Amino acid sequence: MYRQTEIIKEAVPGSNGETGEFTINVGPQHPATHGVLHLVITLSGETIKKVEPHLGYIHRSIEKMCESLTYRQFIYVTSRMDYLSSHINNHACALCVEKGMQIEVPPRARVIRVLMDELTRIASHELWWGAMAMDLGAFTPFFHAFRERESINDIMEETCGARLTMNYMVPGGVMQDIHPNFQKRVKEFIRLYKRKIDEYDELVTGNIIFQNRMKGVGVLTPEDAVSYGCSGPVTRGSGVSSDIRKLYPYEIYDKLEFDEVLETGGDSFARYLVRIREMQQSIRIIEQLIDQIPEGDFQAKTKAVLKLPKGEFYTRVETARGELGVYIVSEGGTTPYRIKFRSPGFSNLSVLDHIARGSKIGDLVAMMGTLDLVIPDIDR
Amino acid sequence: MWSLSHIANEIHTWLSNTFNPTWTQIIEMVLAGVAVIGLFAALGLVLVLMERRVAAWIQIRLGPNRVGPFGLLQSMADTLKLIVKEGLTPDGADKVMFNVAPFIAMIVAMLLMAPIAFAKDFQLWDLNIGVLFVTAISSIMVISILMAGWSSNNKYSLMGAMRSGAQIVSYELSAGLSIMTIVVLTGSLQVSDIIHSQANGWWIFKGHVPVWIAFITFIIAVTAETNRAPFDLAEAESELTAGFHTEYSGMKFALFFLAEYINVFIVCAIGATLFLGGWMPLHFGSGNAFNHAMDYIPSSIWFFGKTFLLIFLIMWFRWTFPRLRIDQLLNLEWKYLLPISMVNLLVTTAMAILGWHF
Amino acid sequence: MFIVKYIKDVWGAIASLATGMKRTLYYFTHHKEIITQEYPDNRDSLVMAERFKGEVVMPHDEKNEHRCTGCTACELACPNGTIKVITKFDISPEGKKKKAIDKLVYHLELCTMCNLCVEACPSDAIKMAQTFEHSVYDRKQLTKILNHPGSKIMEGVE
Numbered sequence: 001m002y003r004q005t006e007i008i009k010e011a012v013p014g015s016n017g018e019t020g021e022f023t024i025n026v027g028p029q030h031p032a033t034h035g036v037l038h039l040v041i042t043l044s045g046e047t048i049k050k051v052e053p054h055l056g057y058i059h060r061s062i063e064k065m066c067e068s069l070t071y072r073q074f075i076y077v078t079s080r081m082d083y084l085s086s087h088i089n090n091h092a093c094a095l096c097v098e099k100g101m102q103i104e105v106p107p108r109a110r111v112i113r114v115l116m117d118e119l120t121r122i123a124s125h126e127l128w129w130g131a132m133a134m135d136l137g138a139f140t141p142f143f144h145a146f147r148e149r150e151s152i153n154d155i156m157e158e159t160c161g162a163r164l165t166m167n168y169m170v171p172g173g174v175m176q177d178i179h180p181n182f183q184k185r186v187k188e189f190i191r192l193y194k195r196k197i198d199e200y201d202e203l204v205t206g207n208i209i210f211q212n213r214m215k216g217v218g219v220l221t222p223e224d225a226v227s228y229g230c231s232g233p234v235t236r237g238s239g240v241s242s243d244i245r246k247l248y249p250y251e252i253y254d255k256l257e258f259d260e261v262l263e264t265g266g267d268s269f270a271r272y273l274v275r276i277r278e279m280q281q282s283i284r285i286i287e288q289l290i291d292q293i294p295e296g297d298f299q300a301k302t303k304a305v306l307k308l309p310k311g312e313f314y315t316r317v318e319t320a321r322g323e324l325g326v327y328i329v330s331e332g333g334t335t336p337y338r339i340k341f342r343s344p345g346f347s348n349l350s351v352l353d354h355i356a357r358g359s360k361i362g363d364l365v366a367m368m369g370t371l372d373l374v375i376p377d378i379d380r
Numbered sequence: 381m382w383s384l385s386h387i388a389n390e391i392h393t394w395l396s397n398t399f400n401p402t403w404t405q406i407i408e409m410v411l412a413g414v415a416v417i418g419l420f421a422a423l424g425l426v427l428v429l430m431e432r433r434v435a436a437w438i439q440i441r442l443g444p445n446r447v448g449p450f451g452l453l454q455s456m457a458d459t460l461k462l463i464v465k466e467g468l469t470p471d472g473a474d475k476v477m478f479n480v481a482p483f484i485a486m487i488v489a490m491l492l493m494a495p496i497a498f499a500k501d502f503q504l505w506d507l508n509i510g511v512l513f514v515t516a517i518s519s520i521m522v523i524s525i526l527m528a529g530w531s532s533n534n535k536y537s538l539m540g541a542m543r544s545g546a547q548i549v550s551y552e553l554s555a556g557l558s559i560m561t562i563v564v565l566t567g568s569l570q571v572s573d574i575i576h577s578q579a580n581g582w583w584i585f586k587g588h589v590p591v592w593i594a595f596i597t598f599i600i601a602v603t604a605e606t607n608r609a610p611f612d613l614a615e616a617e618s619e620l621t622a623g624f625h626t627e628y629s630g631m632k633f634a635l636f637f638l639a640e641y642i643n644v645f646i647v648c649a650i651g652a653t654l655f656l657g658g659w660m661p662l663h664f665g666s667g668n669a670f671n672h673a674m675d676y677i678p679s680s681i682w683f684f685g686k687t688f689l690l691i692f693l694i695m696w697f698r699w700t701f702p703r704l705r706i707d708q709l710l711n712l713e714w715k716y717l718l719p720i721s722m723v724n725l726l727v728t729t730a731m732a733i734l735g736w737h738f
Numbered sequence: 739m740f741i742v743k744y745i746k747d748v749w750g751a752i753a754s755l756a757t758g759m760k761r762t763l764y765y766f767t768h769h770k771e772i773i774t775q776e777y778p779d780n781r782d783s784l785v786m787a788e789r790f791k792g793e794v795v796m797p798h799d800e801k802n803e804h805r806c807t808g809c810t811a812c813e814l815a816c817p818n819g820t821i822k823v824i825t826k827f828d829i830s831p832e833g834k835k836k837k838a839i840d841k842l843v844y845h846l847e848l849c850t851m852c853n854l855c856v857e858a859c860p861s862d863a864i865k866m867a868q869t870f871e872h873s874v875y876d877r878k879q880l881t882k883i884l885n886h887p888g889s890k891i892m893e894g895v896e
Contacts, residue, residue, distance in 0.1 A: 022535065024535045024536070030621060031617050031618050031621060032618045032619060046539070046543075046706055069817050072815070072854065073815070073816075073817035073854065074817075076817060076850060076852040076854070077817070133702060134618065135618045136618070136702035136703055137609055137610065137612065137616070137618060137701075137702045137703025138700070138701060138702035138703075139435070139439065139699060140438055140439050140699050140700060140762060142439075143439035143440055143441060144439070144440065147440065147773055150773070154787075157787045157789075157790060158787045158788075158789065159789065160789070161787070161789040161790055161791040161851075161853060161866065162790070162791050162851060165850070167850075167851075167852045167853060167854075170857070175853060175857060176789065179787075179789065199761055202757045202758055202760070202761045203700070203758050203761055203762070204702070204758075206754050206757060206758075207701065207702065207754055207755065207757075207758050208750065208751040208754040208755060209610060209701055209702050209703075209704055209708075209755075210702050212704075212705075212708055213702060213704070213705055213708070360705055360706060360707065361539075361619050361620075362613075362616070362619055362703070362705040362706065363705065364619075365618050365619050434766065437765065437766045437769065437772075438762045438765050438766050439765070440765055440771050440772050440773050440774075441772065441773075441774050442772060442774045442776070696759060696762065696763070696766075697759075699762060700755075700758050700759050700761075700762045701755065701758065716748060720748075
């Protein structure tokens with residue numbers, strides 16, 4: 001017995017007998033982190049005293065890689081940042097290049113881009129929903145979410161040629177025209193989704209255990225949400241309007257009817273509801289556009305070699321996780337001089353320590369679920 | 381008749397005629413031990429396969445279907461894999477405790493088999509405090525979990541074990557109180573008496589609302605006692621990787637795994653015995669044609685049918701609900717289940733004294 | 739009233755749990771909802787999307803002729819250095835020298851299936867194939883030469 005106590009003391013650096021605090025490592029290999037995030041957690045019993053994220057396990061220096069690629073080539077690399085909304089990442093890069101080159105994108109391409117963006121957003125939120133339920137110990141929703149997500153992936157495969165890292169964007173439009181089956185398949189998906197949407201409430205949202213796990217934990221006040229630089233559903237869960245599609249409309253978002261989803265609770269449950277309702281808004285956008293795809297070119301005529309004029313260019317889009325900013329510094333050559341991505345995951349992770357203090361380990365897992373962290377997006 | 385009690389009697393008669401009484405006793409004990417171990421192995425294989433199938437169908441998947449016909453040999457293959465794996469002992473672990481813990485879990489599960497009536501007149505040991513014996517022995521389970529968690533020298537294991545300790549000790553109370561309602565109605569702790577008291581109808585039908593409440597409480601409490609989702613905080617893979625058995629591998633892990641399923645079987649068997657009449661066929665009133673028809677179904681089939689129904693119920697919970705948090709888990713017990721079952725026991729006692737049940 | 743609220747809480751909790759259990763029981767009993775595809779068994783009936791980007795191939799016609807002029811547009815378009823065009827000079831019957839490909843080396847292990855080479859090709863010489871079972875035991879097998887041995891450029895392709 002005595003020997004054991006000694007070992008435990010030795011194994012816990014900085015632990016002291018009076019406060020009973022000790023540290024545990026969650027990750028880089030841990031079921032809750034969905035990737036190679038490493039959290040060093042200081043605990044007092046079950047209660048969290050401090051959360052310290054350690055980053056860099058999946059850093060691939062994407063920004064540096066982009067500096068050696070041409071403006072056509074660098075877009076595909078950004079699919080590997082936030083791989084769940086890869087299409088929206090590509091969109092942001094294409095927008096930035098188009099802004100620099102002042103390319104006019106044909107209306108058909110704009111509509112196709114928005115349709116694909118919203119499908120990607122739904123696919124991303126589906127996966128988030130399943131993974132978050134799995135964090136809380138319910139395994140079944142994960143498979144049910146994948147049923148809907150797979151049908152989106154099938155649509156993507158048919159039109160873009162790939163399921164996850166589509167690389168469908170090119171500066172000036174999209175790479176190929178939509179597949180003849182595209183509209184039919186999307187309508188089928190909307191029918192499937194509307195038939196299954198009640199299931200989400202029955203299995204998870206309405207469940208008393210789930211509500212008790214989510215309500216009142218991880219409260220993020222609007223002031224903190226702004227000062228930590230959060231974006232996307234995390235801020236909207238705190239009641240701060242932050243939808244780039246509404247505030248700084250790009251493509252055709254200013255002509256579309258959709259609501260910016262806002263919840264005022266600021267807790268995990270509010271962030272959960274924001275994402276669930278955002279899926280319905282995305283469905284609304286798709287329904288408006290699916291029969292209204294204008295005829296015409298799907299790609300503007302561009303030069304074979306793109307050269308951005310000397311200067312700095314910044315665009316931002318709303319990915320499934322929040323605001324993605326693309327900042328290009330050009331010296332006038334065929335490759336960017338410097339690229340910086342402002343990724344939503346990094347800022348959203350920074351709030352974790354603030355909201356997790358004082359709650360239980362089980363809550364930490366739930367909070368990480370509602371922050372919807374994608375680790376390659378944080379590290380890039 | 382090829383009933384289980386008939387076979388047992390045949391063996392007993394043959395042994396008594398061949399050997400002297402002492403040897404007969406010894407041989408019968410050995411036979412019983414072998415039978416229990418055989419039942420363990422069979423149950424482990426069947427229940428693991430059943431769990432995987434239930435999970436798969438609920439999750440719109442197919443489940444195991446590659447090894448053997450309809451995947452029936454899948455759990456056999458898994459066991460083979462676990463047997464050939466190396467059973468690692470961590471360097472900083474308390475070696476003795478670490479290696480003994482899984483066996484304690486198994487011994488507890490084995491002891492609990494004693495008072496269970498598998499069929500009519502087919503029971504290892506019909507001791508007169510059968511139900512008390514079960515509640516007493518099943519609380520030893522927590523010791524094996526605490527030993528495993530403590531000796532692993534792993535913070536995750538330790539936290540899982542501590543959670544499990546708090547959980548099992550708390551939920552013993554409401555499980556015990558809901559068992560007490562049936563004991564109050566029957567007036568006996570003996571398993572055979574409890575079963576015979578249900579000859580004219582199971583307690584779940586005879587006992588009105590109090591017994592239904594006791595049944596629900598019992599199911600919730602035993603789900604928590606056996607550490608199964610939504611109360612699987614001791615393992616909680618998304619929080620503590622694998623909880624108290626994080627450091628275990630190979631056959632030692634398999635023993636914990638097996639013990640979990642055996643415990644599920646045992647608590648469901650107890651539930652079936654207390655509330656659903658054990659091996660007693662479905663009877664209404666007395667002496668009509670329906671009752672006679674029901675009597676033709678062998679008693680062992682009644683017992684296993686009811687038990688597996690309850691096991692399915694517990695599996696169904698597992699694949700539907702998210703996990704509770706540790707403070708909510710204790711709140712549920714101390715603020716809801718315990719007061720409810722105490723009031724319920726009071727009501728049942730009044731009902732039993734006044735004779736308001738059928 | 740405290741007691742009424744307490745009972746309402748308990749009842750509401752049980753009702754919400756029962757709703758979820760009803761939904762899972764539905765899936766447990768309705769096996770037609772199962773969506774699993776038994777992949778290696780359904781190889782014969784498996785149809786990949788026609789645009790699926792599996793690997794880069796160079797189509798040849800029945801006379802063993804391809805459309806590649808050796809202009810290296812694909813090599814320049816590729817972000818990863820996946821394609822390497824090795825050219826040679828053919829002597830035509832009139833005695834003129836003409837540039838042609840000797841080998842078009844394709845490193846499948848480096849390819850990210852971004853489709854930029856196919857987009858860049860001015861003569862539609864390469865396209866994406868729908869194969870996806872690329873695993874091999876030796877890395878060398880992933881380096882492929884796309885033009886068939888002895889193949890020639892098609893008549894009329896410049």
